[in-house]
Amino acid sequence: MVRFENVGLRYGMGAEILRDISFDIGPRTFQFLTGPSGAGKTTLLRLILLALPPTRGLITLFGEDSAQLDKDSITALRRKVGVVFQDFRLLDHLTTYQNVALPLRVQERDEANYRAEVTELLHWVGLGERMHVYPPVLSGGEKQRAAIARALIMRPELLVADEPTGNVDPSLARRLMRLFLELHKSGTSVVIATHDLALMDQFDGARRLVLGDGRLHIYD
Amino acid sequence: MSDPLPTASPASTPPQAEDNEDVWSDTPLVPPESVAGRALAIVIAIMTFLAALTAGFALALTDASQQWRGAVGLEMTIQVMPRTGRDIEADAAKAAEIAASFPGVGEARAFSRAQSEELLTPWLGAGLDLSQLPAPRMIVVRRDGNGRLDEIALRATLDAALPNAVLDNHGAWMQRLDDMARVVVGAAIGIFALVLTAMGLAVGFATRGAMAGNREIIEALHYVGAADGFIARQFQLHFLALGLRGGAIGGGAAIALFVALRLLSRRWATSASGEQAEALFGSFALGWGGIATIAALSVGVALLTGFMSRQIVYRSLGDFSRRPK
Numbered sequence: 001m002v003r004f005e006n007v008g009l010r011y012g013m014g015a016e017i018l019r020d021i022s023f024d025i026g027p028r029t030f031q032f033l034t035g036p037s038g039a040g041k042t043t044l045l046r047l048i049l050l051a052l053p054p055t056r057g058l059i060t061l062f063g064e065d066s067a068q069l070d071k072d073s074i075t076a077l078r079r080k081v082g083v084v085f086q087d088f089r090l091l092d093h094l095t096t097y098q099n100v101a102l103p104l105r106v107q108e109r110d111e112a113n114y115r116a117e118v119t120e121l122l123h124w125v126g127l128g129e130r131m132h133v134y135p136p137v138l139s140g141g142e143k144q145r146a147a148i149a150r151a152l153i154m155r156p157e158l159l160v161a162d163e164p165t166g167n168v169d170p171s172l173a174r175r176l177m178r179l180f181l182e183l184h185k186s187g188t189s190v191v192i193a194t195h196d197l198a199l200m201d202q203f204d205g206a207r208r209l210v211l212g213d214g215r216l217h218i219y220d
Numbered sequence: 221m222s223d224p225l226p227t228a229s230p231a232s233t234p235p236q237a238e239d240n241e242d243v244w245s246d247t248p249l250v251p252p253e254s255v256a257g258r259a260l261a262i263v264i265a266i267m268t269f270l271a272a273l274t275a276g277f278a279l280a281l282t283d284a285s286q287q288w289r290g291a292v293g294l295e296m297t298i299q300v301m302p303r304t305g306r307d308i309e310a311d312a313a314k315a316a317e318i319a320a321s322f323p324g325v326g327e328a329r330a331f332s333r334a335q336s337e338e339l340l341t342p343w344l345g346a347g348l349d350l351s352q353l354p355a356p357r358m359i360v361v362r363r364d365g366n367g368r369l370d371e372i373a374l375r376a377t378l379d380a381a382l383p384n385a386v387l388d389n390h391g392a393w394m395q396r397l398d399d400m401a402r403v404v405v406g407a408a409i410g411i412f413a414l415v416l417t418a419m420g421l422a423v424g425f426a427t428r429g430a431m432a433g434n435r436e437i438i439e440a441l442h443y444v445g446a447a448d449g450f451i452a453r454q455f456q457l458h459f460l461a462l463g464l465r466g467g468a469i470g471g472g473a474a475i476a477l478f479v480a481l482r483l484l485s486r487r488w489a490t491s492a493s494g495e496q497a498e499a500l501f502g503s504f505a506l507g508w509g510g511i512a513t514i515a516a517l518s519v520g521v522a523l524l525t526g527f528m529s530r531q532i533v534y535r536s537l538g539d540f541s542r543r544p545k
Contacts, residue, residue, distance in 0.1 A: 049443060071448055079445035089440040093251045097244070106446035111244060150444065 007057030035211030082151030264466025272474030278408035324369030463525030471518030
């Protein structure tokens with residue numbers, strides 16, 4: 001699904017912040033991306049999302065060489081990837097329902113055709129009673145669940161989550177992790193960026209991608 | 221939340237609790253209300269107002285020029301100059317007779333001596349005895365408006381019969397009037413172009429400002445799979461709405477001003493200075509055509525605003541999401 005070969009990234013003329021990154025993310029896999037704060041986890045996720053071009057190396061997403069992709073192809077590939085941002089990236093002027101339905105709306109689907117689906121998902125993540133309120137009045141946990149619901153609504157083949165449990169209490173963090181595992185069991189590959197070692201220890205079987213000093217170490 | 225992930229089920233019924241359809245309706249993805257948006261609407265309103273004024277004045281002047289040209293062009297004048305040994309009254313009568321007999325002439329009327337002297341009053345003052353002055357006699361020749369009048373033949377006939385008669389078709393005046401109208405209309409087009417350019421620049425800056433201000437929204441839209449065309453269309457709709465609002469305000473104000481000026485000019489037309497102004501500049505009335513032009517201009521401004529913003533957004537989106545933060 002995702003393949004990095006000797007990928008490096010630098011901003012401007014500065015030193016490389018990611019060096020010789022090589023790894024694969026296969027179908028139906030579950031992995032943590034970890035490392036100290038500032039190690040480049042979010043940057044690596046942005047590379048996976050094709051939001052940044054690498055300075056060198058090869059990135060392949062769903063079998064497509066990222067360097068060869070035009071805008072439409074990038075858009076089509078992004079529709080196969082669900083993203084949960086560390087800061088949620090919910091649009092404050094849209095309701096929870098409208099935020100979760102956004103991936104469907106940008107494909108210009110008729111709202112009547114997806115209303116039931118979005119409503120059901122919102123109930124499933126526990127936001128059924130909060131679907132018509134705006135993000136500024138949601139709690140951190142509710143925002144997190146809304147962001148996760150938005151990432152899941154398209155039934156992505158790959159889910160990328162950046163510190164998805166960083167703003168919630170341990171109990172909710174465990175529930176969210178169970179949600180990701182459930183998604184993984186249903187066939188989605190999951191990449192979760194976190195520096196919460198305790199959380200990772202609860203899921204011993206998961207693969208760990210550890211970033212440090214700009215390099216990636218893999219522990220299967 | 222521990223239940224299995226729900227599957228898509230088009231047949232499932234949405235909850236009935238929400239009877240109000242508004243809660244489901246699509247909110248614009250670019251936030252509609254902002255200080256910058258209101259400021260741009262005001263700028264567009266002012267620019268539309270100025271552009272509409274320029275266009276309206278140019279149209280009114282063109283109309284007045286055409287009316288004046290039509291009125292003046294229908295008439296010619298024969299001046300019979302006093303000359304020693306000639307009977308000016310007989311010459312004037314003969315000139316009128318020659319002109320009246322020409323095809324294309326509807327009427328040839330000789331001014332009486334008193335009427336001719338009255339024409340000199342504005343320059344020489346009233347109450348003077350002008351009988352000793354060698355005042356020329358005027359014959360007003362009016363075209364019948366149907367047939368073509370052969371001015372060259374008329375001039376030749378007059379020259380042969382009356383060496384002291386001069387035919388004036390007012391060509392020099394009409395040429396000056398045409399030149400003046402062309403200069404004014406050209407200046408109006410120049411001002412109009414400047415106003416539109418200024419408005420285009422304002423829209424360009426506002427679009428880029430809106431993109432910068434909504435960067436997070438644009439990024440989020442990209443990440444959830446929005447195509448550049450979709451995002452550009454959202455901005456286009458946003459700016460089209462601003463343009464329509466500004467255009468309606470500016471165009472409406474300009475139409476209101478022209479209607480007010482028309483009412484004022486009607487009242488003013490009864491005064492002596494008003495009559496002179498009307499004779500020179502026409503009735504200063506912007507007809508339905510002019511009002512329709514201003515309305516079309518307002519809609520055109522809105523469409524231009526939307527189109528420009530779409531182009532700018534579309535071009536800028538190319539590397540927007542791929543730029544390192």
